[in-house]
Amino acid sequence: MAVACILLSAFAALVRAETCPMHSSSSSPALLQGSMKVQATLSVDERSKTSKKGVGLPSSTGYGATQLEALNASWFYSWGLKPKITVPDGVEFVPIVATAKYLQWSPASGCHDILGFNEPDHSGQANISVSEALKLWPQVLAKVPTNGRIGSPATAGNPVTGSWFPEFMAASPHVDFVAVHWYKGAKVDKFKSDIQEVIDKYQKPVWVTEFAPQTIAESTADPTKWSQAEVNEFVQEVVSWMESNSMVERYAWHDSKSGTSWLYDDAGGLSETGQVYAAS
Numbered sequence: 158m159a160v161a162c163i164l165l166s167a168f169a170a171l172v173r174a175e176t177c178p179m180h181s182s183s184s185s186p187a188l189l190q191g192s193m194k195v196q197a198t199l200s201v202d203e204r205s206k207t208s209k210k211g212v213g214l215p216s217s218t219g220y221g222a223t224q225l226e227a228l229n230a231s232w233f234y235s236w237g238l239k240p241k242i243t244v245p246d247g248v249e250f251v252p253i254v255a256t257a258k259y260l261q262w263s264p265a266s267g268c269h270d271i272l273g274f275n276e277p278d279h280s281g282q283a284n285i286s287v288s289e290a291l292k293l294w295p296q297v298l299a300k301v302p303t304n305g306r307i308g309s310p311a312t313a314g315n316p317v318t319g320s321w322f323p324e325f326m327a328a329s330p331h332v333d334f335v336a337v338h339w340y341k342g343a344k345v346d347k348f349k350s351d352i353q354e355v356i357d358k359y360q361k362p363v364w365v366t367e368f369a370p371q372t373i374a375e376s377t378a379d380p381t382k383w384s385q386a387e388v389n390e391f392v393q394e395v396v397s398w399m400e401s402n403s404m405v406e407r408y409a410w411h412d413s414k415s416g417t418s419w420l421y422d423d424a425g426g427l428s429e430t431g432q433v434y435a436a437s
Contacts, residue, residue: 210407211232212420213411213412216241226245227431234252237253238254240265250268270305270306271306276338278313282313291325291330294331308332308334311366311367317354326359333361334363335355336364337352338366340368340371342371343391362404363404370391371418373415376414380416382416383416385430392434393433393437
């Protein structure tokens with residue numbers, strides 16, 4: 158697993174917004190209501206702490222330390238190179254070179270792992286060709302600190318049967334672990350088989366950096382396609398499987414913002430799905 162980023166305590170207060178280590182924090186007033194609701198429904202003893210469990214937390218949501226602590230996440234990323242929130246104790250920030258434009262900036266100091274391009278095969282995301290990604294890859298690698306590790310680009314398409322990722326990997330770029338996105342319903346067996354196929358194909362550790370039964374768009378269009386009971390079972394089963402699989406190093410649920418795949422309710426507290434994820 159990734160080594161926790163460490164800063165000298167004398168500088169922690171000065172650089173906490175610019176670094177990825179584990180920090181202490183105080184919750185903002187706007188988020189206290191959500192925090193109180195979480196504590197009322199899920200005690201600390203009922204939550205499961207694991208170094209693998211994480212979450213994608215976009216800075217645009219207004220969520221922060223309160224949500225990370227309630228979810229019991231050990232790490233998070235926010236589609237950027239530096240955190241825009243105060244990082245709580247026991248939580249690691251992981252930078253991501255989400256698109257080519259991020260190559261002009263430096264990642265947060267003190268970090269160990271860095272994620273590669275976000276969905277380069279998607280027109281609304283990184284949106285770059287395989288040849289361009291390979292051309293830029295040395296610049297991505299230059300962001301990785303000494304003894305750090307780099308995650309592969311995470312594609313929107315299937316990383317085994319699709320066209321973008323197999324072509325990228327065929328060029329043998331330096332990749333320490335494969336990042337995977339998965340949205341194919343509350344289907345436990347399908348999830349397990351798809352992730353195992355990635356492991357078998359590339360013979361590298363895997364980070365499932367986005368997963369949920371539905372994407373944001375799918376949840377908006379059909380928020381009850383998967384029942385709460387089906388999603389609860391899916392969360393418990395796949396998290397248990399990933400925890401027991403040594404080749405799955407980390408995983409991060411992707412909040413669908415509505416329906417049964419969302420993590421947080423309108424008040425900023427954990428939804429039922431969020432509570433199950435926190436406890437799994």
